[in-house]
């Protein structure tokens with residue numbers, strides 16, 4: 001079984017079957033009883049809409065585990081759901097986790113998977129898994145650059161011969177882009193909108209670079225700051241792009257810094273092959289053009305950016321012997 005434990009979404013791959021689960025990394029808890037009421041999509045619908053005694057939690061924040069107990073509970077829930085309560089068919093589990101996770105948290109994730117029935121737990125850094133999932137030839141002696149823009153972190157890495165030559169992780173990614181929209185709506189339109197609405201705005205009319213549908217507009221409902229009453233406001237694509245310019249430049253700067261540090265032979269390979277973009281953030285309109293414009297290098301968006309990490313864990317599982325060196329943490333025996 002391969003798992004992408006992401007800050008926004010968790011995906012599970014079962015060897016021979018493919019992706020069997022794709023759910024938001026959200027848990028709704030009854031605060032008094034400390035019992036989960038919903039996990040995944042059902043819990044995400046509750047974000048910002050819960051009564052006093054119920055909280056909808058995202059156990060991973062900014063690429064790290066912010067609430068360990070809830071993260072463990074969520075992981076167990078997903079593993080059990082995939083196996084429908086049966087014992088694990090294969091005891092081997094490969095988990096992709098953000099590379100910024102601490103040693104204690106790595107052990108905690110391994111512990112959670114062990115408790116759910118896995119006997120051999122391997123951890124793989126997300127950019128490595130994303131590169132494999134995007135189909136990059138990571139085992140060859142050639143430089144590959146991957147940018148994984150997730151919910152909490154953007155990871156930029158240069159890989160060669162199954163190893164990370166250099167990498168950089170910034171805690172600015174899809175969530176930060178949505179937060180910029182929340183601030184902008186409040187400041188310019190006096191409209192208070194929630195996390196989900198901001199994400200919808202980003203996905204529908206947000207962009208990182210001028211696009212053909214710049215004239216498109218969107219009606220946004222929220223709470224008017226001055227009257228305190230619900231109100232609808234019409235917004236345009238370019239103003240949303242402008243509102244996200246700060247986090248976007250943090251992402252671009254991380255890519256530029258990594259390129260500057262890349263050894264010349266590998267840099268030449270990257271110029272030849274181009275840069276690969278993965279993670280949900282890669283779906284933001286025009287982000288490939290922006291990065292290409294700023295670096296002068298061709299940028300490709302992976303075929304299925306949201307699934308790259310879990311597909312990578314699956315490929316590692318299915319080619320275990322050939323790809324054994326990719327793991328950042330192996331089981332202690």
Ligand SMILES: Nc1ncnc2c1ncn2[C@@H]1O[C@H](COP(=O)(O)OP(=O)(O)OP(=O)(O)O)[C@@H](O)[C@H]1O
Pocket residue numbers: 004005006007008009010062063098126149150151152153154173174175199202203278279280281282283284285305306
């Ligand atoms: N079409 C889209 N346009 C823009 N952003 C999108 C789109 N689809 C998803 N996203 C964003 O992608 C992010 C989630 O990506 P992904 O599932 O790769 O993250 P993750 O793996 O859970 O996070 P991390 O890698 O930080 O742990 C969210 O911020 C979401 O808003």
